[in-house]
Amino acid sequence: MQESLITDENVELLLADLLEVYGYDFTDYSRASLKRRINRLYSLDKFPSFAEFRYHLRSDATYLKRFVEQITVNVTEMFRDPGFYKALREEVLPNLGTYPFIRIWLAGCSTGEEAYSMAILLQEANLFHKSLLYATDINPSVLEKAGKGIFPLSQMKQYSENYILSGGKKDFSSYYSANYDLAKFDEVLKTKMIFSTHNLVSDHSFNEFQLILCRNVLIYFDKDLQAKVFKLFDESLDNLGFLALGSKETLQFSPIASKFKKSGSEKIWRKIS
Amino acid sequence: MAQDILNKKATEVLIIGGSAGSLEVILHALPLLSNPLKIAIIIVLHRKSSSESILTELLCIKTSIPVKEADEKEFIKSGTIYLAPADYHLLIEKDRTFSLDYSEKINFSRPCIDLTFQTAAEVYRESLAALLLSGANADGVEGLELIQLTGGLTAVQNPEDAKISYMPQHALDKLKPDLILNKDEVADFINRLH
Numbered sequence: 001m002q003e004s005l006i007t008d009e010n011v012e013l014l015l016a017d018l019l020e021v022y023g024y025d026f027t028d029y030s031r032a033s034l035k036r037r038i039n040r041l042y043s044l045d046k047f048p049s050f051a052e053f054r055y056h057l058r059s060d061a062t063y064l065k066r067f068v069e070q071i072t073v074n075v076t077e078m079f080r081d082p083g084f085y086k087a088l089r090e091e092v093l094p095n096l097g098t099y100p101f102i103r104i105w106l107a108g109c110s111t112g113e114e115a116y117s118m119a120i121l122l123q124e125a126n127l128f129h130k131s132l133l134y135a136t137d138i139n140p141s142v143l144e145k146a147g148k149g150i151f152p153l154s155q156m157k158q159y160s161e162n163y164i165l166s167g168g169k170k171d172f173s174s175y176y177s178a179n180y181d182l183a184k185f186d187e188v189l190k191t192k193m194i195f196s197t198h199n200l201v202s203d204h205s206f207n208e209f210q211l212i213l214c215r216n217v218l219i220y221f222d223k224d225l226q227a228k229v230f231k232l233f234d235e236s237l238d239n240l241g242f243l244a245l246g247s248k249e250t251l252q253f254s255p256i257a258s259k260f261k262k263s264g265s266e267k268i269w270r271k272i273s
Numbered sequence: 274m275a276q277d278i279l280n281k282k283a284t285e286v287l288i289i290g291g292s293a294g295s296l297e298v299i300l301h302a303l304p305l306l307s308n309p310l311k312i313a314i315i316i317v318l319h320r321k322s323s324s325e326s327i328l329t330e331l332l333c334i335k336t337s338i339p340v341k342e343a344d345e346k347e348f349i350k351s352g353t354i355y356l357a358p359a360d361y362h363l364l365i366e367k368d369r370t371f372s373l374d375y376s377e378k379i380n381f382s383r384p385c386i387d388l389t390f391q392t393a394a395e396v397y398r399e400s401l402a403a404l405l406l407s408g409a410n411a412d413g414v415e416g417l418e419l420i421q422l423t424g425g426l427t428a429v430q431n432p433e434d435a436k437i438s439y440m441p442q443h444a445l446d447k448l449k450p451d452l453i454l455n456k457d458e459v460a461d462f463i464n465r466l467h
């Protein structure tokens with residue numbers, strides 16, 4: 001292993017370029033992950049020099065697309081952290097049931113595994129018919145995948161275990177049809193999903209929700225940007241709405257903490273004022 | 274020789290990386306560490322994601338030095354032992370805070386020892402020390418090479434003393450660490466870091 005070819009200063013130059021040329025603002029992202037991803041891309045695409053890399057990014061808008069796709073982390077799973085989904089089933093959904101219409105925002109949904117998990121929960125709680133899932137991400141190509149609802153069959157064993165641990169009572173395979181090495185999820189699940197790009201850094205609130213899920217996105221943001229995004233979520237939540245974060249993220253020290261009350265042991269908060 | 278190198282070097286942070294068979298080494302050393310600890314210790318272990326909080330508790334029982342799971346954006350303080358959370362990569366930022374990353378597994382592992390070693394090497398350079406323990410995986414070796422390159426102190430568990438020799442042996446095949454330690458020498462090594 002050698003030292004990163006792309007230096008800290010190089011990273012700052014690229015981020016400044018992205019903002020100046022394309023209006024994409026990554027300047028409040030944590031640097032260690034960005035630096036690693038940019039290095040990886042630089043090696044992968046075999047640029048002869050940093051200058052060439054930089055020039056290419058500045059002048060070729062199609063390369064921008066690849067760049068954004070590659071420096072963001074899109075790893076995700078269905079029913080990741082089963083205990084979290086169990087808490088959604090037992091503590092959150094019964095509350096949402098009292099609303100005539102349920103709007104849920106999955107911010108940073110990546111390739112959609114979370115959205116399909118959520119749709120399954122809603123079906124099993126008999127709330128699906130009156131729900132709408134808004135699944136958003138900064139990266140259009142993951143949304144395209146999410147819209148297909150097709151995931152590797154090799155993952156299903158793990159997902160099925162997660163599903164059962166989350167309190168699922170059905171045969172998980174009843175939700176998809178297997179075709180060669182792919183699992184295609186029931187088309188019905190998609191009928192209540194809306195996929196759209198949304199950049200948490202720069203885009204505004206677009207509706208009022210009863211539940212917002214934003215998991216494993218904020219770990220990539222610095223404290224200031226986290227605070228800004230929390231404000232956006234606060235503005236986008238109904239008075240008694242729920243906010244759910246990833247297992248290592250917290251609302252605790254944020255400026256909006258006093259308006260929320262933690263519900264149970266999972267990373268779920270309820271708005272109280 | 275061991276003494277020399279430890280006297281010469283000023284260390285801020287020690288990262289201990291380990292896989293199968295490494296926990297017993299840590300549990301053995303912890304009660305022998307002097308409190309207050311002059312440096313910060315970051316422990317990156319491969320483990321099943323379910324055993325999460327249990328591991329922190331297990332370590333807490335063995336020492337009066339504060340032991341905690343590393344929180345994202347937390348500032349790294351000396352006198353504390355941090356544990357990498359299960360199922361996230363643990364990265365070190367230039368401002369000496371932790372950040373977490375949920376990207377692909379590397380060397381079949383998350384947390385990946387190489388990644389913490391690498392990001393820490395680029396931040397702490399000469400003031401970093403690393404110790405690679407028992408394991409059946411090659412993770413950590415490349416990171417150790419980088420730490421050596423950036424002037425940090427490198428130590429490896431004696432493969433003959435390790436429960437699973439693969440990881441430390443692989444390290445010795447690739448580099449000449451400053452120190453090769455038996456399980457019984459680990460606490461003394463840590464107590465000398467300053």
Ligand SMILES: C[S@@+](CC[C@H](N)C(=O)[O-])C[C@H]1O[C@@H](n2cnc3c(N)ncnc32)[C@H](O)[C@@H]1O
Pocket residue numbers: 072073074075076077080107108109110111114136137138139142198199200201214215216217220246375
């Ligand atoms: C690690 S994935 C998390 C996926 C899923 N929520 C989970 O927890 O499994 C992070 C996602 O956040 C998205 N993301 C990163 N920056 C973003 C931003 N500024 N606005 C919206 N989404 C963003 C990435 O494109 C990626 O799909």
